[in-house]
Amino acid sequence: MTSEVLTRQSVTPELALDGLDSVLGLHIGTTNTLFVSRLERQLEPLSVTPKQVAILWLVHANPGVKQTDLSRFFKIERPTVHQFVRQLMRNGYLVNEPSKLDRRAGGLWITESGQITLAEARRVIVAHEDELTACLTVREKSELFRILMKVYLSAPSKEV
Amino acid sequence: MTSEVLTRQSVTPELALDGLDSVLGLHIGTTNTLFVSRLERQLEPLSVTPKQVAILWLVHANPGVKQTDLSRFFKIERPTVHQFVRQLMRNGYLVNEPSKLDRRAGGLWITESGQITLAEARRVIVAHEDELTACLTVREKSELFRILMKVYLSAPSKEV
DNA sequence: TATTGTTATACTCTATAACTATA
DNA sequence: TATAGTTATAGAGTATAACAATA
Numbered sequence: 001m002t003s004e005v006l007t008r009q010s011v012t013p014e015l016a017l018d019g020l021d022s023v024l025g026l027h028i029g030t031t032n033t034l035f036v037s038r039l040e041r042q043l044e045p046l047s048v049t050p051k052q053v054a055i056l057w058l059v060h061a062n063p064g065v066k067q068t069d070l071s072r073f074f075k076i077e078r079p080t081v082h083q084f085v086r087q088l089m090r091n092g093y094l095v096n097e098p099s100k101l102d103r104r105a106g107g108l109w110i111t112e113s114g115q116i117t118l119a120e121a122r123r124v125i126v127a128h129e130d131e132l133t134a135c136l137t138v139r140e141k142s143e144l145f146r147i148l149m150k151v152y153l154s155a156p157s158k159e160v
Numbered sequence: 161m162t163s164e165v166l167t168r169q170s171v172t173p174e175l176a177l178d179g180l181d182s183v184l185g186l187h188i189g190t191t192n193t194l195f196v197s198r199l200e201r202q203l204e205p206l207s208v209t210p211k212q213v214a215i216l217w218l219v220h221a222n223p224g225v226k227q228t229d230l231s232r233f234f235k236i237e238r239p240t241v242h243q244f245v246r247q248l249m250r251n252g253y254l255v256n257e258p259s260k261l262d263r264r265a266g267g268l269w270i271t272e273s274g275q276i277t278l279a280e281a282r283r284v285i286v287a288h289e290d291e292l293t294a295c296l297t298v299r300e301k302s303e304l305f306r307i308l309m310k311v312y313l314s315a316p317s318k319e320v
Numbered sequence: 321t322a323t324t325g326t327t328a329t330a331c332t333c334t335a336t337a338a339c340t341a342t343a
Numbered sequence: 344t345a346t347a348g349t350t351a352t353a354g355a356g357t358a359t360a361a362c363a364a365t366a
Contacts, residue, residue: 006309012233018221024289024301025195026214027308029333030235032192034315035185037334040355049355054186061178068324073172075190080357082326096325104324104365129184135314136307141184144307147300148187149166154295155194189356197357200332209332228347240334242349256348264342264347 035132042124046117047091053121055084056093056110060118064097064107093117195292202284206277207251213281215244216253216270220278224257224267253277 008021020026039050048056058073059065071081085108088094093114096106110118133141168181180186199210208216218233219225231241245268248254253274256266270278293301 006306006313008233008309008313010313011235012229015218015225015229015233016221018217020214020217020221023214023285024293024305025192025199025210025285027305027312028188028192028195029210031308031312032185032188033236033334034312035188036355038315039185050185050189051356054180054183057178057180058175061176061180065175066324069172069175073168073175075171076193076356077358078325079327079359083356086326102324102366106325125183125185132311132315133184135310140307140310143303144311145182145184145187146166147296147304148191149168150295150300151292151304152187152191152194153166153168153170155198155292193357196332211333226347236333237335238348239336239350243333246349259347262343262347266348 035128038132039125039128042128043121046121046124048088048093048117048121049084052084052088052093053118053125055081056088056114056118056121059094059108060110060115063109064099066099066105066107068105088114195288198292199285199288202288203281206281206284208248208253208277208281209244212244212248212253213278213285215241216248216274216278216281219254219268220270220275223269224259226259226265226267228265248274 008027009015009017036050043050043053054074055070058070062069067078067081067085070085071078074081085094085096089096092111095109095111097109099105099107136144168187169175169177196210203210203213214234215230218230222229227238227241227245230245231238234241245254245256249256252271255269255271257269259265259267296304
């Protein structure tokens with residue numbers, strides 16, 4: 001009745017790890033790289049990156065949304081959001097219509113070309129995620145979501 | 161007997177997510193950014209980045225290790241490993257002693273200064289991880305490790 | 321003064337292509 | 344031919360500093 005424990009060491013058995021494999025950040029980082037690098041390749045024909053798709057996704061679901069709102073949602077800085085938005089506008093996937101109520105703010109709208117790209121990208125993402133999580137049970141998958149969310153949302157705010 | 165479900169929407173309730181929060185890659189990515197960006201700040205006084213510490217850690221545990229071995233362990237390309245190694249050598253944390261058996265290969269050794277830095281970095285990392293996972297039960301923490309490892313190790317190889 | 325968007329710049333991590341030296 | 348290391352370059356994602364326009 002031995003239960004196999006998968007370890008990182010199985011990749012390179014000759015290396016001593018000295019506890020490095022008990023660093024959670026390492027596992028999150030390498031798993032993230034796994035997801036991102038594979039997805040980037042699969043999205044390449046659509047001329048969008050994973051993060052650009054996420055932005056496109058939210059603009060589609062929230063027509064007229066402001067960059068500041070996207071910045072708050074992703075917890076990234078406004079110039080960082082702007083970089084994605086700029087590239088999406090260059091590619092004709094988004095347009096910026098200045099707000100009439102507050103002329104500082106712009107409202108972002110998805111174009112028809114953006115909608116087509118988003119629809120295709122969503123299919124790619126679903127297939128990609130299904131492939132990478134095929135090894136997990138339904139319960140494991142939902143636990144992974146729940147625990148990651150718990151860590152993410154309970155993180156002390158940045159300035160502390 | 162309602163059990164609270166934490167959602168990403170709680171951050172920006174005014175935004176429609178349209179299923180974006182069911183994309184696992186998003187949660188892994190944002191949680192990764194959370195870990196990395198906070199840790200970078202805390203490691204800054206030591207003049208090392210998170211990945212540099214990981215390299216230093218393995219060199220310390222495996223005196224004379226080759227860059228190729230590190231490349232296999234982290235599943236990153238040799239030039240990527242070399243970049244970290246080069247910076248660590250510049251800072252005097254590592255030295256490269258060419259192998260006598262195979263003069264193509266170098267063996268990496270940690271310096272005394274590197275050992276001091278590594279010891280301090282390990283303390284920073286442990287404290288940082290404890291802080292970010294304080295919200296998790298022991299069981300949740302071990303499940304998170306186990307499930308991430310399962311995904312990582314069962315991933316189809318790159319060239320497929 | 322505060323907020324929104326923008327530009328410029330830089331850093332971390334990653335990759336590919338092409339090279340040298342050695343096996 | 345194959346392997347170890349290196350160099351050059353690029354791309355994705357992030358940040359800070361400083362600015363203009365508007366509120």
